[in-house]
Amino acid sequence: MKELKILAVLVFFTLLTYWGIEPFAYSKMHKSVAYTDFVYSDLPALAKVGDAKRGEVLVKGAGACLGCHGIKSQGLLPPMGPNAAAASFGVNPPDLSDVGTLFDQRFLAELIKNPVKALMLEHKFDGKTKFFPMPAFAGAGGDKNQEVADMVAYLKSIAPKDVSAKDAFTVSCGRCHANRYGDWTQIGFVPKTKSNIITNKDVDLLKFKIKTAEYQADLAKYMGKLPPDLSIMIRARSEDFMKTFVENPGSQLKGTAMPRVGLTKEGYKKVKSYLEETGDPSKSAREALGPWVIGFFVIFTILALLWKRSIWKELH
């Protein structure tokens, strides 16, 4: 009885301290910010029902998307490689194959109509002295809202229903963020090259590294600093920070150069699962081993208890 009382006192002070230094302290350190579960309610809903056929014509023609973007799934390559694109725009424009699935349709529509607002970069590109590299869609002569809806419908129609976690990451984050544990650089995966058998130097890899460094220099100039590598970001930031930050970067880092990403909830889950893959790959092994080790010590303790009783029978 007395021992239980002592235990209760220990548990009380331990939990009190734990509560103070973990949940309570973190609630004071990290402000809680508005979060809408990737709904983007600040952007208008699509007023019109889009037609993919008409959208295709716009995307490939008057919409002029292909002047900068590629659509690999349709066999359309971008006009420039990542390095040339970064030299012109600061960052490589994304391939449009998967965007219809990954990004929210309100976001896509606003991005076409008014990219700076969709990306929440008004503080950076005022439209007077500094301009965002992607121009707003001026319309192709008809009802502009209808045209935008058509283009979004087209992008949705060509996008695969299921995008892999890796592709979700490379399209959404990977043009600014490297992931060295996943062998990803801003210009692509590190190629599997071979070193010269005599000199033991891998010239192709060195060339790739130069290209990456050049891209990063352009990117850093555009963003103000080199965006961080995301290899183990999943362990460096809390779940709450990650989702609120991706939904609205400015909510957590005021004035950040990072644009709104515009992912759907599903798209965010994909990105997150890729970050878990590179940042916490032993999670499944950990969760599988846990019960065995704990079970072992439960049995250990039962045996120890029986052994102790047999010894203490003589002592009490």
Added chain:
Amino acid sequence: MAVKKERRNFLGLALGGFTTLGGIAALGAAKRTWDPLPSVMAAGFSVIDLSVTKPNVLYVAKWRGKPIFILKKTPDMEKNPREVIVGDSRYLICIGICTHLGCIPSYFPKQHKFICACHGGQYDSNGEVTKLPPPLPLYIPPFKIDGQKVIIGESSPEFQKLKAAGLTA
């Protein structure tokens, strides 16, 4: 016998003392091994071009592993003896390390102040403390003005003057 014992004690003490001397010498060697390497100490000087700076935008350069803050003042910022005048521009040049416990304060351009995230210390645009705990204003590193360039790490009469006036440690 007594003489012998005394002699033995003396020899024991002599041996002990002599060994202590050797121990001290060895400690000296150990201390030297812990010293920073010459290549680290001779980290040299940083040259910064001031002609590209814009008012109220903080520039951070690196010198001996430390951040150097360069802030070109706007005309409405008040004059201060700590500032460095180059041509007709006024600058704050200081080591961007909080004098409390060595963190790097961030600059808030709208409020014209530096806030240290570690312990909440604040400095104004002259690097002077406006909120404790920092005990001293941000240090001014040895500097020398050379046209539109400033060399950090090299002393100059201007720097000596600031130092003599007790405006930096």
Added chain:
Amino acid sequence: MAHFTKATSIHDWLNQRLAVDSVKKVLATEYWIPKNINFLWAMGMILAVTFGLLLISGIFLMMYYKPDTAFAFDSVNYTIMSQVGYGWLWRHIHAVAASVIFLIIYIHMFTGIYYGSYKKGREMIWISGMLLFVTFSGEAFSGYMLPWGQMSYWAGTVITDIFSLGSLNLDGLVQWIRGGYVPGDAFLNRFYMLHVLLLPLAVIALIVFHFATLRLPHVNNQDGEDINFKEESDKYLSGNTKSSKVIRFQFDFLSKDIVIVGFFMIFFFYLVFYHFEFAMDPVNFDPANGLKTPTHIYPEWYFLWTYEILRPFPKNPGLLAFGFAQVIFIFLPFLDRSPNVAPANRRGIFKIWFWVLIVTMVILTVLGKLPPEGIYTTYGTVVASFFILLWLSLPIVTKLEKPIGSKK
């Protein structure tokens, strides 16, 4: 020369050369422990087991860790965490054990304070224990540098800066400790050396010393009773085990300890597998960057209370207060002026002093993690000052205490 006969067994062979029977008797089977104890008396054994876990997991971590500022971070977070077979397990065990061992150390310490196990011949037990605490703090701090994350770097900067001793401005000393102007390669390598060799050696030596200090005064008991160990052990050996007030270390005491170790291990591995965040700070998963201070800098939880005594004051008084907090515990046996060896609940005003001390330290710990803004700085100044006053009042509090007859 001793007389050796042809051995009748391996045991006999060893016994003739190493006197294993006598050694066992002295160290284990006839090493007497009071019977009147509770599970708090098992904390020493839990500490030994946790130290063992740290040693073993540390050996495996050393096999892939690279003490180089360019490789350290990835050798831990990539190589050990995702490539080495069960590397993640060793790291989790090491990190969680390093944190939990301090919880147990604090319980062990406050058990000693509560039951008055630091006086009437037990002063050296307390002092050697506090030396262990200080050395172990150094071990924890040096280990925290090794993953070379943001917290490693910035904690390293802040703590080594303390050696400039405020207005004395001993920058040369700080640079000497670091091996450079700022923490760098030399810094990481020397802390690696301290962490894997010099400090563990010191810890092991001090553990042996701590055990040795227990031998003459014996372990205290729940009532602070002055037991005649000779009389009681004779009673035990003559067969009156039930009425004897003492028990053998092996296996009477040990069997009880092992049960408690078992419960502890269940708790410990629950933390290792499912609840390790408290011991592996998220900020340290950002690589070290000397030009970017993290938004919040705080030490691991077990240093928070001393950190909070340093932080709210201006520089020089802060350092003095910090220095005071670092050393004051060691003087406890001499600050307690009361002759009573009894649990705090029988010591009147000291009982209040004890619980107030616990609460003060919990508050300081929590404040140490909160951002140093607004009202928290005020609270910090008040509570830290109160902590100092509390200790200064101890001689008076204990002087006022009425002597109580030791319970027979």
